[in-house]
Amino acid sequence: xxxxxxRSLRATLEALKKEGSVLETDREVNPKxxxxxxxxxxxxxxxxxxxxxxxxSNARLATNVMGSDRIIAKMFGFKDRKALKFKIHESILQxxxxxxxxxxxxxxxxxxxxxxxxxxxPMIQHTPTDPGRTLGGGKTVASPKQFWGGWHISYNRMNxxxxxxxxxxxxxxxxxxxxxxxxxxxxxxxxxxxxxxNMGIPxxxxxxxxxxxxxxxxxxxxxxxxxAGSIQGFPLEMVKCKTIDAYAIAEAEYVIEGYLDTTKKxxxxxxxxxxxxxxxxxxxxxxxxxxxxxxxxxxxxxxxxTHRKDRPIYDPLIVHGYDNHNIDVxxxxxxxxxxxxRISPGFCIDTHIPMCIPDWGGVIFQVKKRRVRDEGYPxxxxxxxxxxxxxxxxxxxxxxxxxxxxxxxxxWALATRVDAKEGITIVAPxxxxxxxxxxxxxxxxxxxxxxxxxxxxxxxxxxxTVPHQYRDAFLRASYPIDVANLKDWFTDEQIAKAQSFQxxxxxxxxxxxx
Numbered sequence: 001x002x003x004x005x006x007r008s009l010r011a012t013l014e015a016l017k018k019e020g021s022v023l024e025t026d027r028e029v030n031p032k033x034x035x036x037x038x039x040x041x042x043x044x045x046x047x048x049x050x051x052x053x054x055x056x057s058n059a060r061l062a063t064n065v066m067g068s069d070r071i072i073a074k075m076f077g078f079k080d081r082k083a084l085k086f087k088i089h090e091s092i093l094q095x096x097x098x099x100x101x102x103x104x105x106x107x108x109x110x111x112x113x114x115x116x117x118x119x120x121x122p123m124i125q126h127t128p129t130d131p132g133r134t135l136g137g138g139k140t141v142a143s144p145k146q147f148w149g150g151w152h153i154s155y156n157r158m159n160x161x162x163x164x165x166x167x168x169x170x171x172x173x174x175x176x177x178x179x180x181x182x183x184x185x186x187x188x189x190x191x192x193x194x195x196x197x198n199m200g201i202p203x204x205x206x207x208x209x210x211x212x213x214x215x216x217x218x219x220x221x222x223x224x225x226x227x228a229g230s231i232q233g234f235p236l237e238m239v240k241c242k243t244i245d246a247y248a249i250a251e252a253e254y255v256i257e258g259y260l261d262t263t264k265k266x267x268x269x270x271x272x273x274x275x276x277x278x279x280x281x282x283x284x285x286x287x288x289x290x291x292x293x294x295x296x297x298x299x300x301x302x303x304x305x306t307h308r309k310d311r312p313i314y315d316p317l318i319v320h321g322y323d324n325h326n327i328d329v330x331x332x333x334x335x336x337x338x339x340x341x342r343i344s345p346g347f348c349i350d351t352h353i354p355m356c357i358p359d360w361g362g363v364i365f366q367v368k369k370r371r372v373r374d375e376g377y378p379x380x381x382x383x384x385x386x387x388x389x390x391x392x393x394x395x396x397x398x399x400x401x402x403x404x405x406x407x408x409x410x411x412w413a414l415a416t417r418v419d420a421k422e423g424i425t426i427v428a429p430x431x432x433x434x435x436x437x438x439x440x441x442x443x444x445x446x447x448x449x450x451x452x453x454x455x456x457x458x459x460x461x462x463x464x465t466v467p468h469q470y471r472d473a474f475l476r477a478s479y480p481i482d483v484a485n486l487k488d489w490f491t492d493e494q495i496a497k498a499q500s501f502q503x504x505x506x507x508x509x510x511x512x513x514x
Contacts, residue, residue: 006232008105008251009200010313012075013047013062021046021071028052029061031124032133036318039063044322046071049313056122060313066206067323072330075203076231081330082350088207088231089334092217095226096235098151104239104250105308106198112243112304116167117160120305121199121254124316126284131269131294132162134284135170137316138197138256139209141225142183143246146193148221151238152179153209153228157284158197158300163270171268172260172300177390177432178212182220184262184298192259192301194246200253200313204232210324211331213360216388217338225249227331243303253312257304269294278448285319287328287359290438292319320358328360329353336363336385343384344377346370352404361437362386362394362459364404369468379425382461386427391437396462401476403512408505413464417474422463429458481513 005015016022023042029035029050042048046068050061066072069081078084111120123133135158142152158170174181187193198205205228211218218224229235237250241257248255267273271281272294283292317323333351340348350366357363365381367374378397385395396410399417403409418424433440433456440454447453466474486495502510 003233006076006202006204007234008202009062009065009206009253009315012203013049013065013313016047016071016075017049019074021074022049023047024049024051026051028054030054031056031061031122033125033128035061035063035124035316036126039067039318039323040321042067043318044068051311053122056119058311059120059122060311061122061124062200062313062315063317064323065203065315065317066326067321069326072203072326085330085333085337085351088227088331089337091227091230092331092334092338094230095223096229097223097226098229098238099235100247101237101239101250104237104248106248106250106252106255107239107242107306108309110242110304110306115302115305117170117256117302117305118167120307121256122314123160126318127282127291129282129291130284131159131271131282134159135197135316136284136319137314138199139201139206139249140180141196141198141247141249142180143194145245146183146187146195147179150221150223151225152183153198153205153224154178154180154212155209156180156197159268161270168302169266170300170302171266171297173268173295173297175212179215179220184260188262190262192261194241194244194257194259195300196241196244196246196248197256197258197300198249198252199255200315201249202228202232202236202251204228205236205249206315206327207231207331210328210359211335212328213390213392214332214335214339214388216384217335241304242306248306254305254307254314256302257306258300258302261299261301264299265296266299267294267296272296287319287324288361288437289320289358322355325353325355325359332360332389333363336365336389339385339388340365340367340381343380344374347374347377348381349400350404354405354407354410356407357394360389360391362392362396363389364410365395365397366400366402366404367397367465368400369465369471372468375468378463378465379461382425382463383427386459386461387431390432393437393439393459394462395459396464398464399466399474402464403508406505406508409508410464414462417464417466418462425461425463426458427461428456431456431458433457476514479513481510 047065125133157173160170208228238247239250286292336351
């Protein structure tokens with residue numbers, strides 16, 4: 001895809017449409033439950049554009065934009081996800097600083113009086129137990145003045161509570177320990193914190209919004225938007241806000257300008273507020289694959305809404321789906337690779353976070369032992385990775401002959417190569433975990449299920465590598481598939497029908513000869 005087509009979300013979607021990689025419909029969709037139901041039915045599929053949204057005559061919805069590995073890779077001009085990951089790794093080391101512009105598409109329409117978010121942005125409801133429609137697809141941008149000279153971007157769920165008729169203020173959920181949390185701590189009860197909430201942004205910036213909890217590689221003050229610039233091949237453009245001393249992504253579809261007020265806390269749901277209990281009542285699903293819970297958060301006050309004039313696109317997404325997962329993990333994979341590189345350059349050859357290890361939940365390292373004294377490095381890497389990434393509960397190190405993109409092959413390595421006595425390590429028991437994981441939340445027992453009361457049980461690190469001195473004994477079985485051409489015996493139709501019965505793991509066997 002040409003660089004110009006990565007400049008904005010709408011340009012990217014138009015380019016993908018020409019290639020037949022987008023589902024588009026003119027039938028009206030209800031942002032309450034219908035959109036998320038459709039995305040879940042097509043989870044892992046292509047981007048979807050809804051040109052008509054119930055109650056919003058000048059708005060569109062786009063979802064599943066990052067749902068497919070193959071489409072994401074094609075989007076950025078790479079043959080596969082692995083090649084894109086190493087481009088991101090290169091971009092982490094050599095960011096391209098954002099460019100400040102005077103005029104921007106995101107400010108074609110400015111609403112700074114009589115602010116009411118509801119008739120402007122088609123917020124969605126995920127499940128019937130949610131406390132109404134919420135804003136989960138916004139990407140918070142912190143400008144250099146707030147982020148120690150760098151640029152920060154992240155997802156933060158917001159609820160302009162329908163039951164209370166909130167038009168210009170909302171809840172603002174912050175993950176404990178995150179960069180946004182660090183900013184809130186810096187300015188806590190000192191002054192309001194100016195943030196912009198950006199929707200429908202360039203794809204590279206969206207990938208960086210999911211890159212949380214790798215702060216040994218992306219420390220505070222780093223240039224997260226500069227990394228996005230290097231990923232897309234040119235600087236991300238930023239524009240000065242209309243009402244606050246901060247910046248917005250120039251090519252965004254919608255922007256909310258406002259302040260985070262750390263002197264005031266508000267409840268995410270009426271049930272939680274009624275009983276004054278956090279971590280008990282339902283919110284929408286979370287990345288861990290479990291239903292989320294409602295909490296009390298700081299209040300976000302809106303000072304302006306700006307957007308494109310022509311049918312702006314809001315890009316919400318289901319949580320614990322392939323869209324959300326890919327956004328959250330591709331940059332993390334690159335960060336984990338860099339972490340391993342800093343421990344032992346050249347030892348790690350790839351990293352992956354499969355869907356079965358949700359988002360921030362862990363990582364797989366693939367390494368190549370070069371000599372006997374490399375034996376200890378898997379444990380070093382496991383300890384560092386699991387201690388540094390809050391919420392990570394599982395990591396495994398495997399050899400080059402393991403297909404790290406196949407959960408089946410990872411289980412095979414686990415079942416056949418792990419020394420149960422020496423190969424399993426518990427990392428950081430009693431350390432910091434995350435309230436998004438029920439295994440951590442429940443540790444609070446009868447106390448309130450908040451970050452202050454939970455206890456991290458520890459993460460599991462597994463060394464599933466072969467001892468270097470015995471590597472010949474672990475040679476995988478293989479067959480000489482190159483000596484036979486199926487077409488010499490069967491028709492193309494027969495071959496296709498036979499292969500249609502193969503499970504994904506069997507298909508890999510047939511392609512690799514293993």
